[in-house]
Amino acid sequence: MATAAAxxxxxxxxxxxxxxxxxxxxxxAAAAEPTGAGTPAGPATxxxxxxxxxxxxxxxxxxxxxxxxxxxxxxDPAHDGVTIAHLSDLHVGSLTPAEHVRAAVELATGAxxxxxxxxxxxxxxxxxxxxxxxxxxxxxxxRRVVATLGNHDYFPSAAGVVRALAGHxxxxxxxxxxxxxVRGRPLHLIGVDDPVTRHxxxxxxxxxxxxxxxxxxxxxxxxxxxxxxxxxxxxxLSGHTxxxxxxxxxxxxxxxxxxxxxxxxxxxxxxxxAAGGGAGRRAQLYVTPGVGFSGVRVRAxxxxxxxxxxxxxxxxxxxxx
Ligand SMILES: [Fe+2]
Numbered sequence: 641m642a643t644a645a646a647x648x649x650x651x652x653x654x655x656x657x658x659x660x661x662x663x664x665x666x667x668x669a670a671a672a673e674p675t676g677a678g679t680p681a682g683p684a685t686x687x688x689x690x691x692x693x694x695x696x697x698x699x700x701x702x703x704x705x706x707x708x709x710x711x712x713x714x715x716d717p718a719h720d721g722v723t724i725a726h727l728s729d730l731h732v733g734s735l736t737p738a739e740h741v742r743a744a745v746e747l748a749t750g751a752x753x754x755x756x757x758x759x760x761x762x763x764x765x766x767x768x769x770x771x772x773x774x775x776x777x778x779x780x781x782x783r784r785v786v787a788t789l790g791n792h793d794y795f796p797s798a799a800g801v802v803r804a805l806a807g808h809x810x811x812x813x814x815x816x817x818x819x820x821x822v823r824g825r826p827l828h829l830i831g832v833d834d835p836v837t838r839h840x841x842x843x844x845x846x847x848x849x850x851x852x853x854x855x856x857x858x859x860x861x862x863x864x865x866x867x868x869x870x871x872x873x874x875x876x877l878s879g880h881t882x883x884x885x886x887x888x889x890x891x892x893x894x895x896x897x898x899x900x901x902x903x904x905x906x907x908x909x910x911x912x913x914a915a916g917g918g919a920g921r922r923a924q925l926y927v928t929p930g931v932g933f934s935g936v937r938v939r940a941x942x943x944x945x946x947x948x949x950x951x952x953x954x955x956x957x958x959x960x961x
Contacts, residue, residue, distance in 0.1 A: 699737060700939065703744040703931050703946040705751060708907075710924055710951050712854070712874045714959030718825040719854050723753040725782065726949040728860075728879025729930025731792065732773045733764035736932035740946065741776040744931045747948040749781050754822055756782040758810065759879045760790020760834060760860035762801055764934060770800040777808055784820050785810045786829045790860035790880060791836035792934070798839075813858065815844040826853030832868070835861045836880070842915070846871045854953070862903040862927045870912035870920035875951070881905060883929030887941025903927050905943040921959075926951070 725748040730741050748756050762777075763769035787810050793801040802812045811818055813831020820827045828849050833839040842864065849855065855874045859865075862878035869876070883905035884892040896904055905927050912920030931946045933939070939946060 713956040715955040720955040725753040728759040731932030758787035774804040788831035832859040866913035869923035870915040883944040
């Protein structure tokens with residue numbers, strides 16, 4: 641079933657069906673609407689099947705820039721108005737057209753944000769995708785560009801992905817932080833390594849982060865958000881879900897629920913879990929549907945459109961003490 645495959649695609653190897661879709665993607669590009677997951681196949685003849693395959697092989701709608709204002713209680717007033725662009729799940733490879741990735745890179749750079757944050761899954765499965773990544777992210781630029789890894793980055797070569805990104809000045813934060821002085825006040829960017837492949841270490845990622853200052857956390861998988869809130873995250877940026885990639889009302893959410901997952905796309909106010917001994921605070925989590933394709937070149941339904949998110953931080957209620 642397409643939706644089940646989409647919901648779990650970040651952990652599933654492409655099968656024969658996927659291989660066929662890759663072949664279809666070599667067709668000449670044409671404008672296309674997202675294909676519905678439940679589109680009836682019509683009579684069981686060869687011709688309608690070929691047409692259905694062609695539809696999913698067409699050029700997908702390009703990523704769009706999606707602006708958000710994020711109000712954070714306790715935010716340093718100096719950081720009111722600071723902007724962060726967020727890109728995730730580029731999935732460079734045979735399913736994601738290079739121009740699709742390039743459009744996202746240009747949107748992020750063109751937004752003029754102080755920071756660009758990348759939250760993993762830059763490639764799909766294969767070694768040669770690392771070279772493609774190096775070419776396709778060229779020109780990504782902001783005052784600071786930071787990244788963390790996703791599960792797919794470990795499949796071909798995490799070290800290769802890190803080198804490809806670092807070659808463009810991207811600071812890959814693997815369970816560590818970096819601090820940027822923005823308007824004279826500290827903005828801490830904390831990167832948690834991929835939790836899906838169990839490379840994450842939340843305590844190590846937060847080690848040495850000063851108590852004062854704004855804390856923006858990058859973590860590929862959103863399910864870590866309660867633990868990140870417990871450690872004092874203000875804003876958590878995640879991807880991984882692709883918004884479900886194919887969203888069928890009443891079905892996709894049920895499947896995600898059964899998988900024990902809590903977050904699909906958009907904003908969540910996340911309460912801290914017990915990890916911080918109750919010292920944490922409610923964090924804002926944003927889960928982007930990301931940019932690229934995994935398993936099938938289709939994004940369809942609510943909350944799945946490829947995007948670059950652009951956050952403007954806003955100061956909320958001052959924090960006591
Ligand atoms: Fe992904």
